[in-house]
Amino acid sequence: MINFQYLRTTVVKTALGLVSKDPKATFIAGGTNLVDLMKRGVTAPEKLIDINHLPLKQIELKNNILHIGALVSNSALAENAIVAAKFPLLMLALQSGASAQLRNVATVGGNMMQRTRCGYFYDTTMPCNKREPGTGCGAIGGYNRMHAIFGTSASCIAVHPSDMCVGLAALDAQVVIAGTKGERKINFVDFHRLAGTTPEKDNNLQKGELIVRLEIPVNNLNKHIHYLKVRDRSSYAFALVSVAAALEIKDGSITNVRLAMGGVAHKPWRLTTAEAFLKGKTATPANFEEAAKLAMKDAKGFGENDFKLKLAPNSIIEALTIAKSKA
Amino acid sequence: MGNLFFKDENDRVDGVDKVTGKAKYFAEYQLPGLTYGVLVTSTITKGKITAIDSKAASGAPGVLGVLSHLNKPSVAGYEAEGGAKLKIFYTDQVLFNGQPIALVVADTFERATFAASLVKVTYEKGAFNTDFEKSIKDASVKKLQGAAPYVRGVENAYKTAEVQVEQTYVMPVETHNPMELHGIIADWRPNDQVTVYAKTQGVKATQNTIAGAFKIPAESVQVNSEFVGGGFGMALRTWPLEIATVMASKHLKKPVKLVITRDQMFTMVGNRPAAHQKIGLGATKDGKITGITHTAFGQSSTYENFTEGVVNMSKFMYSSENVNTNYYIVPLDMSVPIWMRGPGEATGAFALESAIDEMAHALDMDPLDFRIKNDPEKDPAQNRPFSSKYIKEAYKLGSAKIGWDKRKNKPRSIVEGSWNVGYGVSIGVFNAGRGRASVKGILKADGTLVLQSATSDIGPGTGTGMGLIASKLMNIPTDKITFELGDSSLPPAPSQGGSATLSTVGSAVNDVCVALKATIAELAANSNMDATSNFVDVLKKNNLPMIEKTIQSSQNNPDAKNYSMYSFSIHFVQVKVHQLTGVVKVSKIVSVGDSGKIVSPKTARSQMVGGAVGGIGMALTEEAILDNRYGRYVNNNFADYHVPVHADVPEVDVIFIDKPDPIVNPMGAKGMGEIAIIGFAGAVANAVFNATGKRIRSLPITPDKVLMG
Amino acid sequence: MAEIDTNQSGDTRRDFLKKSTLITALSLTPLTVLKAADNKVDEQFAELFEKIPLNLKVNNKPFSLKVEPRVTLLDLLREQLRLTGTKKGCDHGQCGACTVHVDGVRVNSCLSLAVMNEGKSITTIEGLANGDVLHPMQAAFIKHDGFQCGYCTPGQIMSAVACIREGHANSKEEIREYMSGNICRCGAYPNIIDAIQEVKEKGAAI
Structure with missing residues (x-):
C-alpha cells in the first residue's frame, strides 16, 4: 500500500472541499471495506480524509421520519430502540451482515458504499470491467455462482453485497447527500445503479459528494416482517440470495407489502411487480407462490448461478410465509 | 491462576500462555535489526519469466534487496543434482499460478509490501492445464499410477453380484488454512550458523531440509518452534518460501521475517488434493458384501508427485472375498498438494461410506445393521487379527x-x-502408527521432572499428554512436570503427523520414566533406603541435585508384526x-x-x-x-x-x-x-x-x- | 497534526498547511515523496513527513508515537509496540484473530488504520488479566479447553468478553451467532461456547 496522506476534520464542508478538488482523495469512515481494497491493490487513493469526527451520528425521530446519520455504526443502528420497535426489518437485515466486530465499525454510509465481493474484482491480475473498465468480465463464462440474475449487462454481473441496503430498499428510505453546492435528496432505490455499460459506477454519488444521512418514513410494517438470508454457512458469509419481506395484514388481506432481494443484482432489488400483485390479496401460500413467480420474470442465469432461478422464488415464498406467521 | 475455577490436572500445560497472549508463535520473536520480506508471485500459470524490473522497488524507501533468479544467491544444495523440485529463485520457469518468483526485503513490513507491488514482471506464457475433472475424462492427459493395483479374489466381482451399486464421488481442492499464516524468521550469522523461528510440525525435519539445501552441518541449523498456530499437515515440510527467507538472510546478512498472506496460503503450502473416485459394490440380497472395487484419481503437480492412501480403507474395512483397487494421480499445472488431516483416508472414506449407505438403501437394510453384518473379525487384507x-x-x-x-x-x-x-x-x-523417538528426562531433587524431546505441538496438546503419562508413572503431579519441545537441539523425534506423536514420543516418555525409576530404586538400595522411597529423599540422601536419562524408544512391540x-x-x-x-x-x-x-x-x-x-x-x-x-x-x-x-x-x-x-x-x-x-x-x-x-x-x-x- | 478544525471552506487547507513544516510536507502527494526517496534525495526528510503523530492508550498505558498512515492498528501493536498477543490471521477482517477493544468496543484491528485511533483507548489480550489473576473468561477458556493451537484464542477471548458486555450471550444460539466473526480452525467452538456461557451464568464482573 502506498503511504497515502491522511487528514482529519470535524467539519462536513471542509471534508467536501478536500475530496471534491482532489481526484486522488477519498473519504474514509469505518474503513472495513476501503482498507481491505487498498491492501489488495484494488484501489490506491493517495489521500484519505477521515470523516469519523463529522457530526453525523444521530438517530432521531422527527415528524414521523427516522433520521440516521451516515456515521452511525451498523451495530448502533441494529441495537437502537426506535429501530427495534418501528423498523425491525432493518434491524434483522443489519444483524445478518458481516460479523459483530465489523458491524461495530462499519457505518451506514460506508455500508452503502461497499464494493462488490466478486472475486474477479478483487484479483487485480484478472479481467474486471468494474475495477478496470475495458478489461472484460471474468465472471461471465467463469465462476459466477454468487452472481446476479436480474438487471445484468454484458459488461458486469456482480452483485451488491449489503444486507442493510436490502432492508432500506424495502423501507422506502431516502438518502441525503451533501456536495459543495449544498444538499440533495434521492430515493434509496435510486441510489445504487445497474451495471449497464459503466459498471465502474456502483451508485449515483458524484465525486466529492458525501452521504450525510438517511431518512425513513415510519410505517406499519413492524410486525409481519422477515429477513431471510441464504448462504453457504450459517453466519459470516455473503448471501446467495436474501429477501426482505414485510406485510401489513388486515382481516387476512394484505394492505401493504414490501419485498426486496439481495445477492441477485448489482443493486438491492425491489420486487415491485410482486408487491403490486400481493396488495389487496389474501396472505395465502398460493398467492405467495404467484408473487414469487412474478418476481422472477426477466431473471437470467449465467450457468453456475442458475440455481438462483429456483432458490430466489423459494426464498421469497419462505420469507413471506415466516413474515405472515409472526404475531 | 484464575479465581473462579480450580485447576484440573487435565488442563493444558500451556493454557495460561495461550489465554494471556504470552505464547510466542514464530513471527513474534524480536531480533535486533529484524527486516521484513514480502513475496512477489507469478500471475501466469505456466511459462517463462522474461524480465523482472525491480528498479523502482529497489529504490523505494527502506528497501534492502530484491531477490530473484536474476541474482540467485548461492544455495549449494540447489546446485547439486536432485534436491527440491521447485528450486526457488533458481529458475525462470513458472510451474503454477502464484509461484513465488521474487522476495523484496525492507526495514518495515509496510515498506516491503509497497515495494513488492512495484516489481514488474514480464512473461512468455505457455499452455497449461489445471482442470482436474476434465482431465479424468480426457485420455490425452497423462495419469500416473499412484499405488500398485491391488486385487484380492476376483477383480470387479461386484458386476456379477445380486445387488450392485456403482457410483462416482467427487471432492474439490481443500486448503488447510490454519489460523496462523505461514512463514519463518531466518537469522544467518557470519560463521554460517543459522537460527530460524519456524512454523513447523517437525523441527528436526526443518533443520535437515535447511542444512541439506545450504550444504551445512545439521548442527549449524537451530530451529525454534515452541508454539505453532495449527498445521493440519501443511507444516510437514519445509516449503520453498522458507528456503528463500534463509537465502535472503544469508545474502543480506540480516535477520529476515517472512509471513505470507492468506491468499498465498492457497498456493504455497499445499492443499488436500481434489479427488474423483468410482466405487463398485456388490452384495447378496441378504446383505453380504461380495465385491468392492475402488478406483481413485487424485490431483497432483507437474513438478512433483503427490500420493496418499485414498483406497487403503476399502481393502480391509469390510469382509469381502473380492476387492480390487486402483489409484492414479493427475499431474496438473498447480502447486503440489500435501497431506491434510486424515490424509487419503478422509477422501476415501467419503466415497466408500457413501457407497455403503447406498447399498444399504438398495437392500432396504438399516445401514448400521449392514455394516455390522459385514464387519470383519480379522483384517481380511493381511489375514491377521486387529490389535x-x-x-x-x-x-x-x-x-x-x-x-x-x-x-x-x-x-x-x-x-x-x-x-x-x-x-x-x-x-x-487410520493406521495406528508408532515411530522412534528419544526423550531426555531430568529428575530433580526439588521434586520436579523435566522431559525434553524435539517434537512439536500444533494444537493437540503434546506437552499435556506427555505430562500425564509421566505423572502416572512417576507419581508426580503434572504441575511439577515440564515437557520441552519445539527445539531442534533436543533429543530427536519425528514430525508431528499421522496421529503418531502420543504413541511415538509417549513410548519414549514411558521408557525414560521406567529408566529413571530403576535408577532411583538402585540408588535407594545402595543407600539402604526402602525401595518405595520418594525420589526426592533418595536424591537428597545421595547428594544428587538431579539424575538424567536419555532413552530412544523402540519402534514397536516385537509382537506388532502379527x-x-x-x-x-x-x-x-x-x-x-x-x-x-x-x-x-x-x-x-x-x-x-x-x-x-x-x-x-x-x-x-x-x-x-x-x-x-x-x-x-x-x-x-x-x-x-x-x-x-x-x-x-x-x-x-x-x-x-x-x-x-x-x-x-x-x-x-x-x-x-x-x-x-x-x-x-x-x-x-x-x-x-x-x-x-x-x-x-x-x-x-x-x-x-x-x-x-x-x-x-x-x-x-x-x-x-x-x-x- | 493532520487535524483540520475550521468552519471556513475554500482556502482552509492552504491556511492550515502554513502552520508547520510538517504539515507543509503533508501537502506533497505521496508519489512526490516517493520520487524523492526513489532518487535518494533525502530519505530522512521523506521519512519525517511520511509519519504523523499518534497519541493513544494501550492497556491503560499512554503512547505518543509517529506512524505512517498506512500502518494498521494490528501491525502497530505487533511490530512496533511488540504486543504480539493480538494475532494476524487473515489481515482482511475475515477471521477475527486480531480482535481488540477500542474504547470498549470489539473491532478487527487489521482493518483499522492506527492513525484513526487518535485519542482512543485500546485493550488487547495482554491487558485483560489483573496482574497474575486471570480474567474470568481466560480461566473459563482453560477450564473448558476452548482452544487447541491457541492462535485464534486472544481474538476469541476479546470477542467473548465483548459478547457478554453487549448483552448477546443469552443462549447458546445467540452466542454462536455473535461469536461467528471469530474463526477457529482447530474447531474448539463448542468448548468456547461452554466457556462463555459459564462466565455469563456465574455473573462475575467482566
Whole structure:
C-alpha cells in the first residue's frame, strides 16, 4: 500500500472541499471495506480524509421520519430502540451482515458504499470491467455462482453485497447527500445503479459528494416482517440470495407489502411487480407462490448461478410465509 | 491462576500462555535489526519469466534487496543434482499460478509490501492445464499410477453380484488454512550458523531440509518452534518460501521475517488434493458384501508427485472375498498438494461410506445393521487379527446416544416445519502408527521432572499428554512436570503427523520414566533406603541435585508384526435440511473414538470435537475454486473459502471406548487426530440422503446442490 | 497534526498547511515523496513527513508515537509496540484473530488504520488479566479447553468478553451467532461456547 496522506476534520464542508478538488482523495469512515481494497491493490487513493469526527451520528425521530446519520455504526443502528420497535426489518437485515466486530465499525454510509465481493474484482491480475473498465468480465463464462440474475449487462454481473441496503430498499428510505453546492435528496432505490455499460459506477454519488444521512418514513410494517438470508454457512458469509419481506395484514388481506432481494443484482432489488400483485390479496401460500413467480420474470442465469432461478422464488415464498406467521 | 475455577490436572500445560497472549508463535520473536520480506508471485500459470524490473522497488524507501533468479544467491544444495523440485529463485520457469518468483526485503513490513507491488514482471506464457475433472475424462492427459493395483479374489466381482451399486464421488481442492499464516524468521550469522523461528510440525525435519539445501552441518541449523498456530499437515515440510527467507538472510546478512498472506496460503503450502473416485459394490440380497472395487484419481503437480492412501480403507474395512483397487494421480499445472488431516483416508472414506449407505438403501437394510453384518473379525487384507477393535461396541454406544431408533430407512420420513430431518452414520479408520523417538528426562531433587524431546505441538496438546503419562508413572503431579519441545537441539523425534506423536514420543516418555525409576530404586538400595522411597529423599540422601536419562524408544512391540493396528471412529450425525432453500444444518453429532486408552481426556475430547468441525467444513462448506481459464483461485480468502464458524456447529457428544490396546505401545493408546475427521463427511452425506432422498456425491453439499439435486 | 478544525471552506487547507513544516510536507502527494526517496534525495526528510503523530492508550498505558498512515492498528501493536498477543490471521477482517477493544468496543484491528485511533483507548489480550489473576473468561477458556493451537484464542477471548458486555450471550444460539466473526480452525467452538456461557451464568464482573 502506498503511504497515502491522511487528514482529519470535524467539519462536513471542509471534508467536501478536500475530496471534491482532489481526484486522488477519498473519504474514509469505518474503513472495513476501503482498507481491505487498498491492501489488495484494488484501489490506491493517495489521500484519505477521515470523516469519523463529522457530526453525523444521530438517530432521531422527527415528524414521523427516522433520521440516521451516515456515521452511525451498523451495530448502533441494529441495537437502537426506535429501530427495534418501528423498523425491525432493518434491524434483522443489519444483524445478518458481516460479523459483530465489523458491524461495530462499519457505518451506514460506508455500508452503502461497499464494493462488490466478486472475486474477479478483487484479483487485480484478472479481467474486471468494474475495477478496470475495458478489461472484460471474468465472471461471465467463469465462476459466477454468487452472481446476479436480474438487471445484468454484458459488461458486469456482480452483485451488491449489503444486507442493510436490502432492508432500506424495502423501507422506502431516502438518502441525503451533501456536495459543495449544498444538499440533495434521492430515493434509496435510486441510489445504487445497474451495471449497464459503466459498471465502474456502483451508485449515483458524484465525486466529492458525501452521504450525510438517511431518512425513513415510519410505517406499519413492524410486525409481519422477515429477513431471510441464504448462504453457504450459517453466519459470516455473503448471501446467495436474501429477501426482505414485510406485510401489513388486515382481516387476512394484505394492505401493504414490501419485498426486496439481495445477492441477485448489482443493486438491492425491489420486487415491485410482486408487491403490486400481493396488495389487496389474501396472505395465502398460493398467492405467495404467484408473487414469487412474478418476481422472477426477466431473471437470467449465467450457468453456475442458475440455481438462483429456483432458490430466489423459494426464498421469497419462505420469507413471506415466516413474515405472515409472526404475531 | 484464575479465581473462579480450580485447576484440573487435565488442563493444558500451556493454557495460561495461550489465554494471556504470552505464547510466542514464530513471527513474534524480536531480533535486533529484524527486516521484513514480502513475496512477489507469478500471475501466469505456466511459462517463462522474461524480465523482472525491480528498479523502482529497489529504490523505494527502506528497501534492502530484491531477490530473484536474476541474482540467485548461492544455495549449494540447489546446485547439486536432485534436491527440491521447485528450486526457488533458481529458475525462470513458472510451474503454477502464484509461484513465488521474487522476495523484496525492507526495514518495515509496510515498506516491503509497497515495494513488492512495484516489481514488474514480464512473461512468455505457455499452455497449461489445471482442470482436474476434465482431465479424468480426457485420455490425452497423462495419469500416473499412484499405488500398485491391488486385487484380492476376483477383480470387479461386484458386476456379477445380486445387488450392485456403482457410483462416482467427487471432492474439490481443500486448503488447510490454519489460523496462523505461514512463514519463518531466518537469522544467518557470519560463521554460517543459522537460527530460524519456524512454523513447523517437525523441527528436526526443518533443520535437515535447511542444512541439506545450504550444504551445512545439521548442527549449524537451530530451529525454534515452541508454539505453532495449527498445521493440519501443511507444516510437514519445509516449503520453498522458507528456503528463500534463509537465502535472503544469508545474502543480506540480516535477520529476515517472512509471513505470507492468506491468499498465498492457497498456493504455497499445499492443499488436500481434489479427488474423483468410482466405487463398485456388490452384495447378496441378504446383505453380504461380495465385491468392492475402488478406483481413485487424485490431483497432483507437474513438478512433483503427490500420493496418499485414498483406497487403503476399502481393502480391509469390510469382509469381502473380492476387492480390487486402483489409484492414479493427475499431474496438473498447480502447486503440489500435501497431506491434510486424515490424509487419503478422509477422501476415501467419503466415497466408500457413501457407497455403503447406498447399498444399504438398495437392500432396504438399516445401514448400521449392514455394516455390522459385514464387519470383519480379522483384517481380511493381511489375514491377521486387529490389535484391538471395538467397532460393534462403538456402534451400540453411538446409536443409543444419537437416538438412531428414531431413524427410518425410508428417506423424507421426519419433517419438522420447513425442515426435513435425517440421520447418517459413517466409519473412520487410520493406521495406528508408532515411530522412534528419544526423550531426555531430568529428575530433580526439588521434586520436579523435566522431559525434553524435539517434537512439536500444533494444537493437540503434546506437552499435556506427555505430562500425564509421566505423572502416572512417576507419581508426580503434572504441575511439577515440564515437557520441552519445539527445539531442534533436543533429543530427536519425528514430525508431528499421522496421529503418531502420543504413541511415538509417549513410548519414549514411558521408557525414560521406567529408566529413571530403576535408577532411583538402585540408588535407594545402595543407600539402604526402602525401595518405595520418594525420589526426592533418595536424591537428597545421595547428594544428587538431579539424575538424567536419555532413552530412544523402540519402534514397536516385537509382537506388532502379527497384528494390524488401526484406530477407528464412528460418526453419527443428525441433519436438518430446509425444504425450500436446500440449506443443511448439522443439528446433532455423536463421535465415538475407538483409539485405545485415553491418556489425556480433555485434549482428546477436544481433538474429536475439532475433527467434527473440520468434518462439517469438508461436508458442507469447503471448496477452493480455481478458474481454469486463468489457473487462479477465485475464492482464496476466509470470506469466500468457507471454513465453519461458531453458528455452524452444534454441541458435539464424544464417546471414547477407552480400552487399552495390548500391542501398540506401553500406554495402550492409539492416535486420534485423523480419525476425528475421517468418515465425518460421509455421515453427513448419508444423513442428507436420509432427510431428502437426494444423494449428493460431490462435496461440499451446498444449498444449490441440494436444491437442484 | 493532520487535524483540520475550521468552519471556513475554500482556502482552509492552504491556511492550515502554513502552520508547520510538517504539515507543509503533508501537502506533497505521496508519489512526490516517493520520487524523492526513489532518487535518494533525502530519505530522512521523506521519512519525517511520511509519519504523523499518534497519541493513544494501550492497556491503560499512554503512547505518543509517529506512524505512517498506512500502518494498521494490528501491525502497530505487533511490530512496533511488540504486543504480539493480538494475532494476524487473515489481515482482511475475515477471521477475527486480531480482535481488540477500542474504547470498549470489539473491532478487527487489521482493518483499522492506527492513525484513526487518535485519542482512543485500546485493550488487547495482554491487558485483560489483573496482574497474575486471570480474567474470568481466560480461566473459563482453560477450564473448558476452548482452544487447541491457541492462535485464534486472544481474538476469541476479546470477542467473548465483548459478547457478554453487549448483552448477546443469552443462549447458546445467540452466542454462536455473535461469536461467528471469530474463526477457529482447530474447531474448539463448542468448548468456547461452554466457556462463555459459564462466565455469563456465574455473573462475575467482566
